[in-house]
Amino acid sequence: MDTRIDIKSLTLPELTEEIIGMGEKGFRAGQMYQWMHQKLARGFAEMTNLSQAFRRQCEEHFSYTALNVVQVQESKLDGTRKYLFALEDGNVVESVWMKYRHGNSVCISSQVGCRMGCRFCASTLDGLERNLLPSEMLDQIYSIQRLTGERVSNVVVMGTGEPLDNYDNLLTFLEILTGENGLNISQRNVTVSTCGLVPKMRELAERQLQITLALSLHATTDEKRRKLMPIANRYSIEELMEACRYYFEKTGRRITFEYSLVGGVNDTDRDAEELIALAKPLCCHVNLIPVNPIKERDFVQSEALRIQAFRNKLEKSKINVTIRREMGRDIDGACGQLRRKHTESLQTQEEN
Ligand code: SAH
Numbered sequence: 001m002d003t004r005i006d007i008k009s010l011t012l013p014e015l016t017e018e019i020i021g022m023g024e025k026g027f028r029a030g031q032m033y034q035w036m037h038q039k040l041a042r043g044f045a046e047m048t049n050l051s052q053a054f055r056r057q058c059e060e061h062f063s064y065t066a067l068n069v070v071q072v073q074e075s076k077l078d079g080t081r082k083y084l085f086a087l088e089d090g091n092v093v094e095s096v097w098m099k100y101r102h103g104n105s106v107c108i109s110s111q112v113g114c115r116m117g118c119r120f121c122a123s124t125l126d127g128l129e130r131n132l133l134p135s136e137m138l139d140q141i142y143s144i145q146r147l148t149g150e151r152v153s154n155v156v157v158m159g160t161g162e163p164l165d166n167y168d169n170l171l172t173f174l175e176i177l178t179g180e181n182g183l184n185i186s187q188r189n190v191t192v193s194t195c196g197l198v199p200k201m202r203e204l205a206e207r208q209l210q211i212t213l214a215l216s217l218h219a220t221t222d223e224k225r226r227k228l229m230p231i232a233n234r235y236s237i238e239e240l241m242e243a244c245r246y247y248f249e250k251t252g253r254r255i256t257f258e259y260s261l262v263g264g265v266n267d268t269d270r271d272a273e274e275l276i277a278l279a280k281p282l283c284c285h286v287n288l289i290p291v292n293p294i295k296e297r298d299f300v301q302s303e304a305l306r307i308q309a310f311r312n313k314l315e316k317s318k319i320n321v322t323i324r325r326e327m328g329r330d331i332d333g334a335c336g337q338l339r340r341k342h343t344e345s346l347q348t349q350e351e352n
Contacts, residue, residue, distance in 0.1 A: 007062035008036050008135030009172060012181055022061060024054060030181070032058075037182035040142040042066045063088075065135040067143045070342065073331040082331050083144060084338050087112070087136060091129055094338045095140040095159060103153030103189075108140040110170060111161025114336075116195050117230040118216075120260060122294045123160040123336030126343070132161070134172040141183070155185060158193040158214070160336045164200035174209065187211045193258065198235045201243040205250040213247055214256040214287070215240065219266050220274035228265070237278070244282055255282060260289040261307055263300040272313040279319050286314060289324045294337065 005018065016029040031049060035041040043064055044055040067085035070092055074081045081097040096107040112129035114121070137157075145152050155177065157163045163170045170192070178187045187210035194201065195216045204213065217240075219225035225232035244255045257279055261267045279286050288311060290301045302310070307323065314321040331338075 002063055004061060004063040006065065006133055006135050007032075007058075008065055008138060009133050009169075009176075011172065011175055012179070018061075022057060028054070033181055037138070037176060037179075040146050042146075065133065065139055067136075067139045069143070069147070071338070072147075073338065075331050077330055078325075080331065081144075081148075082338055083140075083147075084342055085140065085143065087132075092339055092342055093132065093136070093140065093160060094336070095144060097144050097148060100154075104148070104150050105154035105156060106141050106144050106152050107156045107158050108137055109159035109161050110137060110157055110163040110166050114161050115165070116162045118195060119228050120262065120291055120294065120297060120299050121336065122296070122340050125296055125336070125340065128161075128165075131166040131169055134169050134176060137169070137173040138176060141177070145183075152183070153185065154189045154191075156191045156193065158191065160339065162195055162197070163192050164194045164197040164204070167200050167203070171207070174211065178211075191256070195229060195231050196235055196240050196243075197231070198239050198243045201240075202246055205243075205247040208251050210251065210253060212253060212256060213244075214258050215244060216260075217257045217275075217278070218260050218262075220271055220278060224266060228262070241278060241282070244284070248282060254285060256285045256287055258287050258289060260291045261302040261310065262291045263302045263306070265299070267302040267306050267310055269309070269313060272310050276314060276317045276319055279314075280317065284319070286319055286321045287324055288321065292337075 010018065012029065012033050015033055016026050019029040020026050032047060035047045041047060043066065044058050047055060065088055067087065069083060070086050071084040072081055079099050083095045084092055085095065086092050091112045093109040093112060095109060098105045109132065111131050113127055114124040115128035117124050141152055141155060174190065176182050178185055178190065191212040191214055193214040193216060218228050222232055222236050225237065247255060259275060275286065288307065290307055291299050293299055293301060311321055311323060
C-alpha cells in the first residue's frame with residue numbers, strides 16, 4: 001500500500017508544515033502549491049524552479065494524483081463534453097464540461113459509485129466503490145481546464161456520488177478550489193447537490209460558506225419520496241425543510257430545490273401545488289429536471305405539455321423556476337450512464 005501523503009489534498013498551511021518538516025524552506029510550499037493549483041502541473045517534473053534533488057525527495061514523500069482520459073464524448077447539439085477519467089487505481093469517474101453564455105461550468109463526481117440508491121439514477125446501481133480524495137475532485141476540474149484551454153468559472157458537484165456522504169473530503173476540496181492561492185473560483189459559483197443528509201446539511205450551514213446548496217427533493221410527500229429515494233426513510237420532508245431554513249438562516253443563501261419530473265409519478269397539478277407550499281416560505285429556486293430515463297428502470301419523462309403546465313403553475317405563484325436544459329442528451333447525459341456503459345463493456349470482454 002502507498003503510504004505517501006497525497007500532496008494535492010493538502011491545504012497551503014498543511015503543505016508548509018510538511019515542507020519545513022522535510023528540512024526545506026517554507027516558501028517552497030507556496031511555489032509548489034502554485035504549480036499544483038494554479039499552473040495545474042501534472043507532476044513534480046514540471047516544477048522547474050525546484051532542484052532535482054528536492055523533487056526526488058518529494059516523489060518519495062508524496063503521492064501525486066493525476067487523471068488519464070479514457071473517453072471523451074462531445075454533443076453535436078450543444079458542445080457539451082463528457083469525460084471519462086481513469087483514477088490511479090483503475091476506477092473510472094465521469095465529469096461534464098458545459099459551455100454557457102455566462103462562462104464554463106464543470107460538473108464533477110464526488111464518489112466512485114454511490115450508496116444512496118435513488119431509483120431513477122444510474123450512478124447508484126452498483127453501490128459505492130469508494131470516496132474520492134479532495135485531489136481527485138480537483139483533478140477533474142484541472143484536467144478539463146488543461147484539455148480545453150479554457151477557464152472554468154462554475155463548478156457543480158452534481159455528478160456521481162453523494163457529496164455530503166464524503167463530507168470531510170468535500171470541505172477540503174472546497175477550501176482549495178475557492179482559496180485565493182488556487183483557482184480562486186468564487187464560492188457563489190459553486191453548487192453542491194445533496195439527496196438530503198440532514199445532519200450534514202446542518203454542519204455545512206455552520207461553516208457559513210457562500211456556496212449554493214441544492215436539495216434533490218423530487219417529491220412533496222414522504223410516502224411518494226420514499227418510493228423514489230431510500231434516504232426518505234431516514235429523514236422526513238419536515239426535517240429537510242427545517243435544515244433548509246437553518247442553512248438559509250446561517251448563510252443567507254437561498255436553497256435550490258431540484259425536482260426531476262417523472263411521468264405519472266410526481267408531475268400532477270396537485271404535486272405542483274404541494275411543491276409551491278414547500279418552496280414559497282423558503283424563497284427557494286426550483287430547478288425542474290425532465291427525468292432522463294435509464295434502461296434499468298421503467299421511469300418515463302413527463303409529456304412536454306405537462307412540464308410546461310407544471311412550470312406555469314409555479315411561476316403563477318411567483319416561484320423562481322427554471323427547467324434544466326437537457327445538455328448532451330445525445331451523449332449518455334444522465335449521471336453515471338457513461339461510467340456504467342464502460343464498466344459493463346469491460347465485464348462482457350472478461351466473460352468472452
Ligand atoms: N447525490 C447528489 C448529487 C447527484 S446527481 C444528489 O442526490 O443531489 C444530481 C441530480 O440529478 C440529483 O438531483 C439527482 O436526483 C438527479 N438525477 C439523477 N439521475 C437522474 C435521472 N436519470 N434523471 C433526472 N435526474 C436525475
